[in-house]
Amino acid sequence: MKKITLLFLLFLSTLSFSQCLTALYGQYPAATFVPNGSSCDGLTSQTITTVGFASEYSLVTLVSGQTYTFVSSISSDVITISTDAGATAATFGTGSVTWVSTVSGDVRFYTHLTACGNSTISRTRSLKCGIPPCTPPTVTYAVVTNCPALTFNVMANISNLGSATSITVTDNQSSPSQQVTATGTVTFGPYTNGTSVILTATNDQFSVCNVVSNNLMQTQCPPANDNLANALAISCGSSYTGDTTYATLDEDNAPDGFGADMDAPNVWYSYTGSGTPQSVTLNLCGSSYDTSVLVYTGTSGSLTLVAGNDDDSSCTITTRSKVTFLSDGVTTYKIAIEGYNFTSVGAFTMDVSCAVVTPPAVANQSCDLALIVPVDGSVTTSDNSYGTTNPNQPSCDPFGSVQDVWFSFVAPSDAVDCLVSNTTMTSLNVNAYSGTCTTLTPLTGACSSNLIAPTTKNLTGLTPGAIYYIQVWSNASEQGTFTLKLTSVGLSNTSFNSDNFNLYPNPVKDILNLSSEKTINSVKVFNLLGQEVAVKNFDSNQVQIDLSSLSSGTYLLKIVSENQIKSLKIMKK
Structure with a gap:
């Protein structure tokens, strides 16, 4: 009982899923289509419309007892035929439906997407009437080039003779016909480029069973270096x-x-x-x-x-x-x-x-070799000449050549003004990123292209102490020098003058000495991941900080002096 119920439910589900009687777009065309009775040979296709929609129907006048095949040019369309103005389905199927009419009069010929969906993509609704006296052959046609000779051949590949015992293939160029009694390929030509060729494969026993090719032509040979x-x-x-x-x-x-x-x-x-x-x-x-x-x-x-x-x-x-x-x-x-x-x-x-080949002017040709720059208003001069080209496209330059150089900085507690200025680079592009070199995320609004004048990008929403990256690029013909200046917005007017500030030795092995005409309040040390690795508070204008425990490499110092801040780069031996 359970199995029977399940099968019945599946049948109902399939039925409701397949037959479709809705018509979101109504009837089209407005006129009722009447098939041409003299063409009811079971082979001749009669077009009702070439601009039909899904969830739409055409009215067609049928004759009881006649065989009709209803076809949509979209093979996945659901076709439904109704004899009672859409109340019930007389028959349905996918792509094409063959049905012996039970009525004389008008029926509705519906087309839908799967699950009775709608669409305004044009499809052709057509029909054939009658029973064919024969089965047409299965034939495919192709153009065969003879390039570099300015000629071509055409080929008919007969994979099934249908109901014929022999088939004759002809062209429209008065070439000798060719007869076959088995599957295989026949070739016509050569034809001069530009000749319009049509082949016809005809059942010798019933000439109405024929397959006509589309227009077959080679307009011109491909270039010699086509491949x-x-x-x-x-x-x-x-x-x-x-x-x-x-x-x-x-x-x-x-x-x-x-x-x-x-x-x-x-x-x-x-x-x-x-x-x-x-x-x-x-x-x-x-x-x-x-x-x-x-x-x-x-x-x-x-x-x-x-x-x-x-x-x-x-x-x-x-x-x-x-x-x-x-x-x-x-x-x-x-x-x-x-x-x-x-x-x-x-x-x-x-x-x-x-x-x-001139070696690149700078080493920082990729993100992993980014040059560390301080956020203190100092100017960094750089050059992208003869650099490598990045295969990845920034959002503001999706189709250009990206010959780029890279910089990194440690974010302060405020926003950062990024000023880029052309010198010999004739057109400059810039972007800024968070994350790591393998998972870069562009900062919102940072990407700018084709800059020919000094431009400031305000980088906001930064995480203090995090590492950020700046990419500057041009194409090869616009390459050259430029300058980059990073300034902390909150400290742009309070960074202390470095004229009377000393830091030594650099590179440093253990003890780093700092002196200033002003009182130094604190020194923080960051690695290139933005992690704070050392900090010490002071109240003196001459201080020392022990860095002996740090691994060799590059570090950034953040020095606070009387409410003013300076960032510096040091090398640890």
């Missing part, structure tokens, strides 16, 4: 032009990064160094469409991303690309030129320039 295997070699000081309009997407599983995705038709180039390291710049600013460029090492199916760019702010049209990468002089680098997305194709120019 990685045929990459064209490039050289320094040269310019190259090309077009991705008829290119295909090759190596689409290659890594993405640097703001660029391998997701559009591409062409390939290669660069092999001169034997000595070089800085190589690929300039696509003169291209006619929204480009991106990716640089790899490795082989097909196993490429390693080296550099890339989508949009470069130094281009007159900023949706064009420019990238600089460092060649070791011996490796062959694979270069993919593509568009922003799959629909972005067109003509491009690529200017290649090379320069002798």
